[in-house]
Amino acid sequence: xxxxxxxxxxxxxxxxxxxxxxxxxxxxxxxxxxxxxxxxxxxxxxxxxxxxxxxxxxxxxxxxxxxxxxxxxxxxxxxxxxxxxxxxxxxxxxxxxxxxxxxxxxxxxxxxxxxxxxxxxxxxxxxxxxxxxxxxxxxxxxxxxxxxxxxxxxxxxxxxxxxxxxxxxxxxxxxxxxxxxxxxxxxxxxxxxxxxxxxxxxxxxxxxxxxxxxxxxxxxxxxxxxxxxxxxxxxxxxxxxxxxxxxxxxxxxxxxxxxxxxxxxxx
Amino acid sequence: xxxxxxxxxxxxxxxxxxxxxxxxxxxxxxxxxxxxxxxxxxxxxxxxxxxxxxxxxxxxxxxxxxxxxxxxxxxxxxxxxxxxxxxxxxxxxxxxxxxxxxxxxxxxxxxxxxxxxxxxxxxxxxxxxxxxxxxxxxxxxxxxxxxxxxxxxxxxxxxxxxxxxxxxxxxxxxxxxxxxxxxxxxxxxxxxxxxxxxxxxxxxxxxxxxxxxxxxxxxxxxxxxxxxxxxxxxxxxxxxxxxxxxxxxxxxxxxxxxxxxxxxxxx
Numbered sequence: 001x002x003x004x005x006x007x008x009x010x011x012x013x014x015x016x017x018x019x020x021x022x023x024x025x026x027x028x029x030x031x032x033x034x035x036x037x038x039x040x041x042x043x044x045x046x047x048x049x050x051x052x053x054x055x056x057x058x059x060x061x062x063x064x065x066x067x068x069x070x071x072x073x074x075x076x077x078x079x080x081x082x083x084x085x086x087x088x089x090x091x092x093x094x095x096x097x098x099x100x101x102x103x104x105x106x107x108x109x110x111x112x113x114x115x116x117x118x119x120x121x122x123x124x125x126x127x128x129x130x131x132x133x134x135x136x137x138x139x140x141x142x143x144x145x146x147x148x149x150x151x152x153x154x155x156x157x158x159x160x161x162x163x164x165x166x167x168x169x170x171x172x173x174x175x176x177x178x179x180x181x182x183x184x185x186x187x188x189x190x191x192x193x194x195x196x197x198x199x200x201x202x203x204x205x206x207x208x209x210x211x212x213x214x215x216x217x218x219x220x221x222x223x224x225x226x227x228x229x230x231x232x233x234x235x236x237x238x239x240x241x242x243x244x245x246x247x248x249x250x251x252x253x254x255x256x257x258x259x260x261x262x263x264x265x266x267x
Numbered sequence: 268x269x270x271x272x273x274x275x276x277x278x279x280x281x282x283x284x285x286x287x288x289x290x291x292x293x294x295x296x297x298x299x300x301x302x303x304x305x306x307x308x309x310x311x312x313x314x315x316x317x318x319x320x321x322x323x324x325x326x327x328x329x330x331x332x333x334x335x336x337x338x339x340x341x342x343x344x345x346x347x348x349x350x351x352x353x354x355x356x357x358x359x360x361x362x363x364x365x366x367x368x369x370x371x372x373x374x375x376x377x378x379x380x381x382x383x384x385x386x387x388x389x390x391x392x393x394x395x396x397x398x399x400x401x402x403x404x405x406x407x408x409x410x411x412x413x414x415x416x417x418x419x420x421x422x423x424x425x426x427x428x429x430x431x432x433x434x435x436x437x438x439x440x441x442x443x444x445x446x447x448x449x450x451x452x453x454x455x456x457x458x459x460x461x462x463x464x465x466x467x468x469x470x471x472x473x474x475x476x477x478x479x480x481x482x483x484x485x486x487x488x489x490x491x492x493x494x495x496x497x498x499x500x501x502x503x504x505x506x507x508x509x510x511x512x513x514x515x516x517x518x519x520x521x522x523x524x525x526x527x528x529x530x531x532x533x534x
Contacts (some may be wrong), residue, residue, distance in 0.1 A: 127507050176466050183447060184454045184462050195451050200493050201465065226467050 011036075014256045015082060020091040028041065028092050028107060030254035039191065039263045040256040041068055041081070042233050043091060044240065045249040051118035053161025057239060058120070060158035064167060064235035066191045067255045069260070071119035078119065081259040087119050093125070093252030100244030109249055117249075123191035124233050125170065126207055126257060129265035137178045140220035149213035150232050155197070155207030157235060169205070169229040171196060171219050179226040186230065196227035197266075198229040205229065236252035278303075282349060282525045285428060286357040295374060295523035298391070304529045306521040307460065308335055308348070308388040309500050309505065311366070312376075312516040313341045318385035320428025324506060325424035331434060331459045331502035335528070336388035345388065354386050356528045367511030376516055384516075390458035391500050391523060392437065394530035398452055398481060407487035414478035415439065417499050421473030422464070424502060427511035428467060435501040436472070438465045438480070440492040449495060460488030465496040472496065524531040 012018035015035045031040055046054055051073075058065035069081045076087045078183075088110045091263055096104040096112065106112075125148070126252070134137050141148050148170045155167040179199065187195040198205050210227075211218050215234060238244040240248050251257065279285035279294075282302045298307055301474045314320055318340075325332035336348045343354045352532040355377045363371040363379065371398055373379075399406050399409065408415050422434040441442070446466065456461040463471050477494075478485050482501060488494070507515050 176468075176471060177464065180450060180463055180466060183450050187451045187454075196447055197444065199447060202444075203493070204443060204491055224468070252422060 009113060012150070015260050017086065018258050019082065019085065021091050023086065023089045025107070031092065031258055032254060035258050035261055036130075039068070039259045039261040040124055041259055042124055042236075043087065043094075043251040043257050044120040044122065044236060045087070045117050045245065046117040046240075046245055047114065048118050050243070050245040050248070052118070054120065054163055054240075056160035057157070057163035058122070060160055060235065061167075061235065061237075062190070063194050063197060063231035064157065064233065066193060067120060067257075068123050068124035068191050069119075069121035073118050074115040076113060076117070076119065078121065080110075081121060081257070081261060083260060088113050088255070091251050091255055091257050093255030094104050095250050095252050097245075097248040097250070100241045105252060112249065116228060117169070121257055121259070122233060122236060123193070125192050125230065128186050128189040128192035130263065131189065133181055135181060137174065137185075138183055139193065139227060140173055140222070144220050146215075146217035148216050149219040150215035150231075150234055151207045152214045152238070155194045157239065161213060163236075163239040165239050165242045166235075167197065168214070168232040168234040169193045170216075171202075171210075171213070172228050172230070173219060173221040173225040174228060175224065176226045179204070179228050182228060192210075193233070194230045196228050196230045200227060202227060202229075269340035271414050272500065282527050285525050286349065286352060287456060289359050290353065290356045298359065298523040298525055301520060302525050303528055304514050306335065306526045307391055307393050307530040309391055309503075309525040310354065310361075310516070310518040310524050311387040311389065311503060312354070312384050313387070313512055314381065314514065315385050315506075317510070317512040317515070318387070320402065320407050321387065321430055321507075323422070323427035324342055324430035325389070325503065327427055328434075328498075328502065329437065329457070330464060330498035331424065331500065333390035333460060334387060335458050335526075336386075338386035338400050343384075343386065345386065348388060350527060352526075354524070358518050358522055358524050360522030362519050363513075363519050364414055364507065364515040364517070366513060367508045372519060379516065388524055388526070389500060389503060390419075390460065392459050394499065395453050395456040397530065398456065399449055402448060402452060404441065404449055404452075404523060406472070407440055407489070408484060411481040411484075411487050413484035415483050416486040417482035417501055418469075418474045418496075419481045419505070430506040432498070432506050432509045433502075435499040435505060436467075436480070436496040437483075437499045438477075438486050438494060440486060440494050441492065442486040443493045446493040446495050453497065460498045460500070463495050463497045469494060469496075501513070
């Protein structure tokens, strides 16, 4: 493995080149910062029997679950998202869930693949965060080198079949004028969770201890900051755990699918 | 005057018909609610000598001063805003300012008109407020039958020549999820002051007593509401008073120019 000792040393420019390196076992790291300008996505694989309700769940909850691709049953390719893409091997890490519980952690799922597997790719917040940075809006957790804070809220998703449960949100804090720009900017990125779901008082959505997020790092909040809460891609992960299908496969957190799509979707 | 006793009884559909009635002296009321779907504007008339700096002031402060029309010196028509429009007679009320102080209140300014007068039409918030209502977002001061609260802030405009001074804002309060929609919706109406300039804590922009606005009615705020502040068209009026030109003419508050432009500007 040429760069497995420190994969951060090499930044791939082209998604196809990164995916080739992943497939060859030469890149096993997180994909943040790789292939700047290209859209990255969350992977969810379910059996065809489970996938129909999950697709309805996504369409009913487009902010936490922005669908950017759906495969044909049994087909591990998604040509619309990447030339030559093979979803069994082209992500640097996979998690397998059995009956809703975490099971294997793999770098290739070829041995698990089934003729009735249906793959979903859901958008993530990377392209929106890049847009904030390019607009000169400080993103405090990135400046602090940490992970975005995530909270389980008392807001409920719209259920579909066995898929449902609470909405999970990310928190970013801004000076109020920057919060306004972040709100209007994020609306232009529907594939990156779109406009926020809440601003201001965390207690209104059931967040009682801002310093103790359910996932990620504690927030960095400066005096006078406005709190802004966006729908989070962890929402469908919790929904899958609750639905407890016999088998589900997702990307390993941070180890995303890097697509050939341009991250910037002009309005 | 056919409907001067109760002008609210007749709602004109077509701007040209309303302007004809105004010109004939048959309509002297406020224009709110008239000609639904058509853009209404604030009028500012200055001499050519004063107008150059005022135009720069507007372009430097597009949120409080969205320019939707500028006339040729000495020309009281603005064909781009209305077929047959005559700015000397087609507004139901005018205010004259001399050396920055309020002077006459007129229904026709033909006798005052000068060859060096330059007319400006600036957007107002009506079209944005209609969009909020159509989107099902409650606008509390409208529901209460009152005027929007306006506050002079400690935020400074970008000065140009003698024109400058504080930014004046309007306040509207919403449930947080509605505030997000109001923010993203308002950005689509740059001619109606665009996205807000502040959200949250009024003290951050120098508003110390929310219950005592500088203009308009006290705000209607419900528990849990998010406060949203937009730039206000009173800003250029204060700038003109401070600049104290020998003569300036504006519309009488509420007595707007009703244009032939469609209020909805799609993005």
